[in-house]
Amino acid sequence: EDGDTERVQRFCDEELAPVEIAHVIESSPTKVRELLWQYLDEEQQGDVLPHLNDELQQAYLSQMSAHEILETTQDLDSDDLADMLQQMEPGVSSQVLELMPPSTRAEVEGLLAYPEDTAGGLMNTDVITVRADVTLETVLRYLRRREIPDHLDALWVVNRNFGYVGKLPIVKLLTHSPDTTVREIMDSDIEGIKASTHEDKVAQIFERHDLVSAPVVNDHGILLGRITVDDVLDVIRESADHAVMSMAGLDEDEDTFAPIVKSSRNRAVWLGINMITAFVAAAVMSQFEASIAQIVALAVLSPVVASMGGIAGSQTLTLMIRGMATGHINRDNLVWLIGRELGVGALNGLLWAGVIATITIIWYSDVYLAAVIAAAIIINLLTAVLAGASLPFLLKSVKIDPALSGSVILTTITDVVGFLTFLGLATFFLL
């Protein structure tokens, strides 16, 4: 409790930027968090809100009336506003929309039409457009008259129908003579990103071409807005978080500082799923209770067979999921890759079958037991790499996220196959 008071004290003493305040709030246990939030005035709350994670945004927004929300968020960019509206109860968000000035409302409603994880959901509408036939002097005069959005690195060149034509980096405005026309110096090889493009694809485009901003167009090539690199950074960070967290069955918004009961509930689901798979494996093993009663070493060595398969499979699975995310793996090279993985599985299967057989001989002085465990290791490793290589594609084709459910399905397979081959072969050959 002393630490808490100290934390609040330090918080009040410092002059922090909204993003830093958000970070402190996120890093605090629930009780302290409430104190800190109450301490902020309305304007500060509005500045801090878009920097908080979705879960906290939702929590704080749900405590406010539509009027308060509007008051708090009036200075935000249209894309931040749209994101936030998507966090609210439908009833509240439509109330907030009704209270907005008509122009803002139209802008925000336009953005709400696009799913959050597409280029349309990422874009903001504060673009500056110019026509190709004007001179730089006209452009410069125009720029001096209007408000300049953040991260302005380029103007967008459009035709009379607002169709996207090209990009005019503002650096070029500085280095070319004022009587040059826009057409002469614009980059026309930078394509517009379709509003329906998935955010992961958008991130790949930014990464490959080192972009700072990119134009977003509709199916007819009409300019809708722009995506800036700061939003792309968030996409990459979030998809990375998702990959890591989902491997442990956690939601990427799982709040590190949530209260005990809430956290327990979030994690119980995954523990439950894993319990079921553990009992499936146990049920397989229990079919061989008579064999185990005769040769207890089978019980001791079974988990070794199962775990080697689990590791080999998860290596392949991880490589496949990552290769699909980076776009390196596609239908063209999938067959080659599965063949490669089977080769790797066979080589490592032979190697570790040999090592484990040797250990078994030394431990139990039983050559037949060693032969059985060696065979089981090879079969399980081959099964594991085959499952690891094909699962991501199978799951994706039925719209299941391989990062989330791939590993649990995989280890169920390797446990079952491991127990079944080892105990089955042992029952057949050793008894």
Added chain:
Amino acid sequence: EDGDTERVQRFCDEELAPVEIAHVIESSPTKVRELLWQYLDEEQQGDVLPHLNDELQQAYLSQMSAHEILETTQDLDSDDLADMLQQMEPGVSSQVLELMPPSTRAEVEGLLAYPEDTAGGLMNTDVITVRADVTLETVLRYLRRREIPDHLDALWVVNRNFGYVGKLPIVKLLTHSPDTTVREIMDSDIEGIKASTHEDKVAQIFERHDLVSAPVVNDHGILLGRITVDDVLDVIRESADHAVMSMAGLDEDEDTFAPIVKSSRNRAVWLGINMITAFVAAAVMSQFEASIAQIVALAVLSPVVASMGGIAGSQTLTLMIRGMATGHINRDNLVWLIGRELGVGALNGLLWAGVIATITIIWYSDVYLAAVIAAAIIINLLTAVLAGASLPFLLKSVKIDPALSGSVILTTITDVVGFLTFLGLATFFLL
């Protein structure tokens, strides 16, 4: 083989950007890759090289003489050149350095002085600096005379000793009158990043403040260079890859398309480590062979106890590693967090102990066995969350990467504790 010819054919027909060529090469099996690489002329090879992953860069550079390397890479930025030199054999890289023009050589050698994973290693030196007392007109005149680097979003304001003073966004050059002085409109609240700052910290600074570029300074505040957001994107992507890949014991540079023998070797290490931990757990279990021979159900249920601990522990571990990466977890809130995790472990321990005990009663009609497994589950889940919460800090304090070795140590602990408590309690109370 047909697919290969087709791929090469398509490759030759299209007009691809260097970054896209690199992507196609990375996505090809070794044999096709060689064909594609040979097909490129020297200049193209030079353009493509910096976009390839480290492993391929190394492979191709090792085939070239120092002269060829210099020829191929002469148009690259100094930071790309420095990165590439770090991939070469020391003998070759010093030869290449000797062949460089003195000015380039000095620049590159300066960059080589900083470790690759620091701000100094990320920065490039193509900065444009101005003095605070000149007018924008002077700045504009100066800009028209010189070559403009990529991603120029700001000029850096320095004093007469090249000490960093502030940032001058180039947008401001457009919107302010030419007789304004730099001092009047520069941003002096953007701090220089120390060259020794770790790249993860640099990424956090860029993310929090939505930067496109940032100045890098030495300990005395002298401007050394700048970091651009495209390099920060790479840092975030690489650290995300590292987090995901290292959980499966893979190197983030593990080449998805490497030949079988090479891949097998890379993965064998991790399989070996896991085999050792599996045998440690097996050795623990074998201490109770006499008990298992009497009650075979113990063999069947042991893996369930071990695996529930493994899952609970890896959830906590993942959350801690991610919280440390985002900077949300620090010494201030660590004690609170460990307490929270113990609470979560206790609640889920009670829940799943109850469920598993019920299943055990239904399956084996043995209340005492059910009581023993319930107790073992609770003990193992508490151990698991405690280990998961403290391991990352313990490992980090001895300079071991928790993402790489955390999970293998954790599952060894949960396997050993799971077997020990379940089989130990069973031996004590049931026999």
